[in-house]
Amino acid sequence: GRAAGRHVVAVQDSSELALGSRRARAGYGPVGNGNAAGLLLHPVLAVEAGTGALLGLVSMQVWNRGAGELAPRRQRATANKESQRWIDATKQAGAVLEGAASITMVSDRESDFYELFAERPHNVDLIVRACQNRRIEAAQEAPGLLFAFIDAQPEQSRFEVTIPAAPGRRARDAELAVRYAPVTVRRPLNGADPALPETIGLTLVDVREVSKPKDGSEPVHWRLLTTHSVATVAQARRVVDLYRSRWVIEEFFRTLKTAGFDIEAADIGDPHAMINFAAAATIAAVTIKQLVQARDGNTDQRLSDAFDPD
Structure with a gap:
C-alpha cells in the first residue's frame, strides 16, 4: 500500500550470518568459504526513488545450507542453485509492488546471470x-x-x-x-x-x-x-542514481549486525529457532532504519510507515 503510485527501487542482496565454528556441530551449514557456520539472509527493501525513503520489507529468504556435496555448478539448473533467489525475489517484488508507478530492481555483481534478465516480470526493470x-x-x-x-x-x-x-x-x-x-x-x-x-x-x-x-x-x-x-546523459545519470540506492541495504545489514542487533552473537543452538529469530530481527531492523531516516529529516515519511496505528 505504501508503494502505490510511487516510483520504487527494490534493492536486493545477500549476507552471511556467521555464528561461529562452535555451532557447526549443532546443524548449521557452512558460510564464509566454509570457514564458519551460520545462515544466509536475502532481503528485498523497497525505497522511494528520489527521496531514498525506506518504505518497507518486500520479501526475505533465510536458509541453512546443507553440508553435503553438490554437483558442479554448471551441471545444475538454476532452480537448483542458490542463484535462484535473485529470480524469486524479483518476481516477488513484481507482485508485492504491483501498485507502484514503476519498479526498478537493483542488485550487485553476484546477480549478474543471464536467466535473471530472461525471466524478469514484465513490470520490473533491472539495474545489475x-x-x-x-x-x-x-x-x-x-x-x-x-x-x-x-x-x-x-x-x-x-x-x-x-x-x-x-x-x-x-x-x-x-x-x-x-x-x-x-x-x-x-x-x-x-x-x-x-x-x-x-x-x-x-x-x-x-x-x-x-x-x-x-x-x-x-x-x-x-x-x-x-x-x-x-x-540521453540525463537518463544515464538517473540509472546511476537508482543504482546508488542500493547503499541502503548495506546500512540495513550494518544495523542488523555490528551497529545494532549484533545478531551474529545470538546464542541459539537450534537452526530453526535461529531462522525465526533472524526473520524477526530483519523486520525490526527495517523499522529502526526508517526511524533513523526520520530522525535525520531526510525523508517526509509518516509514523504509519513504520508502525501500525494501534
Whole structure:
C-alpha cells in the first residue's frame, strides 16, 4: 500500500550470518568459504526513488545450507542453485509492488546471470552491476565482448557524486565519467538453458572515477546493465542514481549486525529457532532504519510507515 503510485527501487542482496565454528556441530551449514557456520539472509527493501525513503520489507529468504556435496555448478539448473533467489525475489517484488508507478530492481555483481534478465516480470526493470564479460552481438562476424566494447566508446559526460562512508572508507566527492550504449547480450555457451532466448537487448551504462582517491580507496568503476532505455546523459545519470540506492541495504545489514542487533552473537543452538529469530530481527531492523531516516529529516515519511496505528 505504501508503494502505490510511487516510483520504487527494490534493492536486493545477500549476507552471511556467521555464528561461529562452535555451532557447526549443532546443524548449521557452512558460510564464509566454509570457514564458519551460520545462515544466509536475502532481503528485498523497497525505497522511494528520489527521496531514498525506506518504505518497507518486500520479501526475505533465510536458509541453512546443507553440508553435503553438490554437483558442479554448471551441471545444475538454476532452480537448483542458490542463484535462484535473485529470480524469486524479483518476481516477488513484481507482485508485492504491483501498485507502484514503476519498479526498478537493483542488485550487485553476484546477480549478474543471464536467466535473471530472461525471466524478469514484465513490470520490473533491472539495474545489475555487471560481473561477467559477456559475449555481445557486434558489427564483425565474431561476437564482441562487453567490457572491451564499452571501453572503446567515447566519454559522453562527467558529473559529481558523493560516495558515502563505509568501513575503512571516508565519505568523499567524486567526479565520474560516463559512457552508455545499447548492447545485445548473447546467451552463454555453457550452463544456460537452451530454451532461453538466444539474445537479450539491454543498455550498458559505464561510470568510472576520473582520478585516484586521495585516501587510497579503490576508484569507483561501475558497469551497469539495465533494461531501462538510455538515450540521453540525463537518463544515464538517473540509472546511476537508482543504482546508488542500493547503499541502503548495506546500512540495513550494518544495523542488523555490528551497529545494532549484533545478531551474529545470538546464542541459539537450534537452526530453526535461529531462522525465526533472524526473520524477526530483519523486520525490526527495517523499522529502526526508517526511524533513523526520520530522525535525520531526510525523508517526509509518516509514523504509519513504520508502525501500525494501534
